[in-house]
Amino acid sequence: MASSQPNMERFLRDWRQDALNKAQYDAAIFIGDKLLALTKDDKDAFWLAQVHFNAGNYTRSHDLLISHNLIGSNPSCRYLAAHCLIRQNNFAEALALLGEATPTHLFTTNANANAKRKTSRTTTRGTRAGSKAPERQPDEVSEEEWSIRRYEAGMCYLRGLCYAKENAFDRAKEAYKNALRIDVQCYEAFTQLVRNSLMSPDEEDEFMQSLDFGSVRAPKGGDDPELQTEPGDYVHMLYQTQLSKYRNPRAFNVAVDSLSTHYGLADNPDILLARAEQLYTQCRFKDALAITTMILKEDRSNFPAYPVHLACLYELKQTNELFLVAHDLADNYPDKACTWLAVGTYYLATSKIADARRYFSKSSMMDATFGPAWIGFAHTFAAEGEHDQAITAYSTAARLFTGTHLPHLFLGMQNHAMNNMTAAEEFLKSAFSLCRTDPLLLNEMGIVLYHQDRLKEATRLFRQALRVADDTGADPHAWLGVRTNLAHAYRRLRLFDEALAEFDAVLRDGGKDAAVLCAKALIRLDQGRPDDAARVLHEALAVNPQDPIATELLNKALEESSAGGLMGALRAGLDPADGGEEVEDVGIAEMERFELELEEKKAAARARLERRTRGRAAATSSSSSGDKGKGVMRGNARGGGRRGGGGYGADEKAESMMEMSDDG
Incomplete structure (x- = not known):
């Protein structure tokens, strides 16, 4: 209905907008109410409800929409009414207002065109290699239809919020995805999907390829085809920086570099935070901390x-x-x-x-x-x-x-x-x-x-x-x-x-470690090279002089080395190729000395065995639980080793010590 005072309408609308721009909501409400009384126009009623919403008056905003019968008139009013109910935590009522039917006819997915879309940029104007012109031109959609589309996407987003509050996360995820299928610029839905980890990295990649970034509306008046596709490329790269940092690090780096180089976002907090998240997934904690510290220094909020x-x-x-x-x-x-x-x-x-x-x-x-x-x-x-x-x-x-x-x-x-x-x-x-x-x-x-x-x-x-x-x-x-x-x-x-090559790499990158050196020594013992094992074990004891495993393995290595020396001398003395009666006499003398030492060792071993047998019998009579000292295996829940108890000898103890390290 045409008003009889168009100049006053224009004056009041300008005044209301000026107050709204200044966040003077009381003034905007006061003027908006007078304007609505003058015009009786549904648009002015919607604007007044919007001002009430911005001021936090959710009940008044909702009641105003109902009193003017605006909720069923168009999507923008229904969206605002549902948003008011959500802000009041009336999620069931909001969902009943929104309905559960999704306007699938508004989907703009373009899977075939976007499947070949690449993330590398080949020009300074922002065109990705391999991208094609969208089959549907967004400029063909009128402004009114475009506005309706965006409000419908917003209502899908609100449905997702309601489903999430009801712990129906699968339905919430689908609602957020539908919002992006209708309007790829519905960032609120996108951030709910990403920040709440509702999609796996592979699912994120597949979903991104299905979205029609060519539907992003370019500024009017430009005939350059690169300028027509540049906004869509820009949105795609912005979204790429927010995705999982595990799935495609190269695409992430290309997007960040392009945004930093061509669009001046090198110091943007969101781009810096995306870099920090990637560094964190790579365990580069100092580098990530330097970036987050810089972000919070500029804005601690x-x-x-x-x-x-x-x-x-x-x-x-x-x-x-x-x-x-x-x-x-x-x-x-x-x-x-x-x-x-x-x-x-x-x-x-x-x-x-x-x-x-x-x-x-x-x-x-x-x-x-x-x-x-x-x-x-x-x-x-x-x-x-x-x-x-x-x-x-x-x-x-x-x-x-x-x-x-x-x-x-x-x-x-x-x-x-x-x-x-x-x-x-x-x-x-x-x-x-x-x-x-x-x-x-x-x-x-x-x-x-x-x-x-x-x-x-x-x-x-x-x-x-x-x-x-x-x-x-x-x-x-x-x-x-x-x-x-x-x-x-x-x-x-x-x-x-x-194994030795990997242990050497660990020692080279991480410094001396007694456990790693003991593992190397065990390999040398298995190879029958006790002298090399002894040298490595001396290095281990230099790192940790009290290491019991290194000490016991060193004793074993020295015993094997000594025994090997005696047998080598014996073989040398009996070898006729080394010739002459003098060598044979030396060999006989060495044999006699070896046999004498062997008898002495046997006697000492029998004495030790008798003492050990008497000691075990006494221990058995005094305790039924067994020895709880270092002779019992005690597996670590995260540090490896065999789980459970039981005694072991030198070889078994070394094997246990060399079990897996779970620190990776």
């Missing part, structure tokens, strides 16, 4: 950066810095979940497990979709050896965050610690189905196979873990445990040259 920042501080054992960060967050942002994550991380780093558990629990209750809090909560049980409770907590995390492999990995590690090798293998296989390029996962799978005596399969996985770490540019020092495990597997397969 950048809450997405805190989980990586806190994890790096924990890994580097910087407890003082953890305390300062946690204290600052608790003072200034007590209503944020990451605040109590920081407090819990500090207590975990200082071994105050009960306090850490309490604050991790508080963080997860404040935000049920905050994955780091759930993982930290489960870690507190694992730290105390409470494997059953840890498994329960990790299982909850696996149910909430279906797209990440980490809960399944930790479940496998817990079952491994409990010696449930079959269950451990199943959980690790589940993790592997979600992510095939995590070196830590490959290492854990290899350890389980090692303990099942499937040495060739274990060796293959250890090699694969090192290859993946090398391909991603990971810090070599971070994967010394994997290389050590590979060397032990080679040793048990009696591939001594390969």
